[in-house]
Amino acid sequence: MIKRFLPVLLSLPAFLLGWHLLTRYSGIPNFILPSPLSVWTRFLRAVGDGSLQYHTWITLTEILLGLLAGVTFATVVGYLLAKSRSLEKALSPYLVASQAIPVIAIAPLLVIWLGDGILSKVVICALIVFFPVLVNTVVGVRAVPTALYDLMHSLHATRAQILWKVEVPASLPVFLGGLRIGATLSVIGAIVGELVDAEEGLGFLLQVGDFQYDTPMVFVAVFTLIALALALYGIVRFLENKFLKWQERSNV
Amino acid sequence: MTQPPILTVRNLTTVFPDENGGLHALRDVSFDVHPREFICVLGPSGSGKTTLLRVMAGLLQPTSGQVTFARKQHPRIGMVFQQATLMPWRTVLQNITLPLEIRGDGTHSAHRKAREMIELVGLQGFEHSLPRDLSGGMAQRVAIARALIHDPDLLLLDEPFGSLDALTRERMWTELSRIWQARQKTVIMVTHSISESLFLADRVLVLTQRPGTIKMDMRVDLPRPREEAIRFTAHFGKLARKLRDAIE
Ligand SMILES: Nc1ncnc2c1ncn2[C@@H]1O[C@H](COP(=O)(O)OP(=O)(O)O)[C@@H](O)[C@H]1O
Ligand SMILES: [Mg+2]
Numbered sequence: 001m002i003k004r005f006l007p008v009l010l011s012l013p014a015f016l017l018g019w020h021l022l023t024r025y026s027g028i029p030n031f032i033l034p035s036p037l038s039v040w041t042r043f044l045r046a047v048g049d050g051s052l053q054y055h056t057w058i059t060l061t062e063i064l065l066g067l068l069a070g071v072t073f074a075t076v077v078g079y080l081l082a083k084s085r086s087l088e089k090a091l092s093p094y095l096v097a098s099q100a101i102p103v104i105a106i107a108p109l110l111v112i113w114l115g116d117g118i119l120s121k122v123v124i125c126a127l128i129v130f131f132p133v134l135v136n137t138v139v140g141v142r143a144v145p146t147a148l149y150d151l152m153h154s155l156h157a158t159r160a161q162i163l164w165k166v167e168v169p170a171s172l173p174v175f176l177g178g179l180r181i182g183a184t185l186s187v188i189g190a191i192v193g194e195l196v197d198a199e200e201g202l203g204f205l206l207q208v209g210d211f212q213y214d215t216p217m218v219f220v221a222v223f224t225l226i227a228l229a230l231a232l233y234g235i236v237r238f239l240e241n242k243f244l245k246w247q248e249r250s251n252v
Numbered sequence: 253m254t255q256p257p258i259l260t261v262r263n264l265t266t267v268f269p270d271e272n273g274g275l276h277a278l279r280d281v282s283f284d285v286h287p288r289e290f291i292c293v294l295g296p297s298g299s300g301k302t303t304l305l306r307v308m309a310g311l312l313q314p315t316s317g318q319v320t321f322a323r324k325q326h327p328r329i330g331m332v333f334q335q336a337t338l339m340p341w342r343t344v345l346q347n348i349t350l351p352l353e354i355r356g357d358g359t360h361s362a363h364r365k366a367r368e369m370i371e372l373v374g375l376q377g378f379e380h381s382l383p384r385d386l387s388g389g390m391a392q393r394v395a396i397a398r399a400l401i402h403d404p405d406l407l408l409l410d411e412p413f414g415s416l417d418a419l420t421r422e423r424m425w426t427e428l429s430r431i432w433q434a435r436q437k438t439v440i441m442v443t444h445s446i447s448e449s450l451f452l453a454d455r456v457l458v459l460t461q462r463p464g465t466i467k468m469d470m471r472v473d474l475p476r477p478r479e480e481a482i483r484f485t486a487h488f489g490k491l492a493r494k495l496r497d498a499i500e
Binding site: 145147151152154156166247 | 306309310311326329331333335337339340341342350351353354355382384402408
C-alpha cells in the first residue's frame with residue numbers, strides 16, 4: 001500500500017514546489033497563473049462560506065443521477081443487443097451514427113429543451129456515459145463461453161438462473177471496464193452541461209471565477225473536479241478488486 | 253441384458269446447415285442403453301460423437317429420429333464436457349454445488365453433499381481453491397464431481413480425459429471405474445482411445461467417419477474389476493484389434 005502511493009507522495013510536493021517557484025520568479029501575474037498558496041487560501045475561503053460544498057454537491061448529484069440513468073439504460077439495451085442479432089442489426093446504425101455527434105455540440109440544444117436546471121445536465125451526463133457502457137455490456141455478454149450455456153441447459157436451468165449465475169459474473173470484468181470509462185466521462189458530461197448555462201454547480205463556479213478574473217477560484221473548481229473524477233474512478237477500482245478477485249492479477 | 257432399456261435412440265440423424273446442402277454429422281443412429289451400463293462411443297474426430305451426446309443431453313434438436321427415456325421425459329443428466337467448463341469465479345466447492353443450487357436445494361445440505369463428492373474424487377483440501385489454481389486433471393475431477401452430485405440418471409462424458417497426460421489419465425480410469433461401481437450409474441462416454449474404452453466399458457459403439465453411423469456394437473466381456481495388467485492379456489489384445497479394424 002505504502003509502496004504503491006510512495007511515488008505520488010514524492011512527486012506531489014515536487015510538483016507544488018515547482019509551481020510555486022514558477023509563479024514566484026517568472027513574473028506571470030497572479031490572475032493568469034495563481035500561486036499554489038493563493039489557490040489554497042481561496043479554497044479555504046470557499047469552504048468557509050460553504051459555497052464550494054454547495055456547488056460540489058450540485059455537480060455530484062448531476063453526475064450520480066446521470067451515471068445511474070446512463071448505466072441502467074446502457075446495460076439493459078446492451079444486454080438486449082447482445083442477445084438478439086436482429087435487434088442489433090436494426091439499432092446499431094443509429095447507435096454508431098449517434099456517436100458521430102459530439103455531445104458538446106448538442107448540449108446547448110438539450111439545455112434549451114430541458115431548461116438550465118439539473119435535468120439537462122443529468123441527461124447530458126447520461127448520454128456521454130451511455131455508449132462506453134453499452135459497448136462493454138455487449139462485448140461482455142457476447143464473450144460468455146457457450147460451454148457454460150450448455151452446462152446450464154443440461155441442468156435445466158431457468159433463464160433467470162442463467163442470467164444471474166453465468167451471464168452477470170462472466171461479463172462483469174468487461175462491464176466494469178466500461179463503467180470505469182463511463183465514470184470518468186460522467187464528470188465531463190456534467191461540466192459541459194453546466195458550462196452551457198447554469199446557476200449552480202462547479203461549472204458555474206468555474207465560469208464565475210473566469211468572468212471575475214478570480215483565477216484562484218477557477219483552480220479550486222478544477223481541482224475539485226479532478227478529486228471527484230478520481231473518487232469515482234477509485235470506487236470502480238474498488239468494485240473491481242472486490243468482485244474480480246478470481247481473475248488473474250494481470251488486468252490493467 | 254434382461255432388464256428393459258432405460259434409453260432408446262432411434263434413427264437419429266443430425267444435419268448442420270452449410271453452403272452445400274448441409275453437413276451430415278450423424279446418420280440413422282440407433283441403439284439401446286440398459287440400466288447401469290457403461291457404454292463407450294469410439295470414433296475418429298469429426299464422426300459426430302459430441303453431437304450424439306449433445307442430442308442425448310437435450311442440448312441439440314436432431315434433424316430426425318428420437319431419444320426416448322423409459323421412466324420420465326426429463327431425466328436428470330450429469331454431463332462432463334471435453335473441457336472442464338468450470339466457472340472461474342467460483343471455488344471448487346461452489347462449482348460442485350451448482351446442480352443442487354439450480355434445483356433449489358438448501359446451502360447446508362448442498363455443502364455436505366459437495367464435501368462427500370470432493371472426497372470421492374480425492375480433492376480434499378482444495379474446497380476453496382479457484383479453478384485457475386487447479387491442474388487439468390484436478391479441474392476435470394471437479395467437473396466429474398459436479399456431474400455426479402445431483403445423483404443423475406444418466407452420466408454423459410465427452411472425452412473427459414483427453415487433455416490429461418497418460419499417467420493421470422490411467423489413474424482417472426481407475427477412479428471412474430470405482431465411482432461407477434459405487435454409484436450404480438448409467439454412463440455413456442465418448443473417447444477416441446481404444447484402451448480407454450476396453451478398460452472401462454461394458455459395450456463399445458464404433459462410429460464411422462462423417463456422417464457418423466454405428467459401424468460396430470461390441471460387448472466387452474473382460475472381467476471386473478479391471479486392473480492395469482488386463483491390458484497385457486491375449487483377450488484384451490484381440491478386442492483391441494477388432495476395434496482398430498472397425499475404426500479403419
Ligand atoms: N454447431 C455446429 N454447427 C455446424 N457444424 C457442426 C456443429 N457441431 C459440430 N459440427 C460438425 O459436425 C461434425 C461432427 O462434429 P462432432 O460431433 O464435434 O465430432 P466429434 O466429437 O466426433 O469430433 C464435424 O464435422 C463438425 O464440424
Ligand atoms: Mg468431440
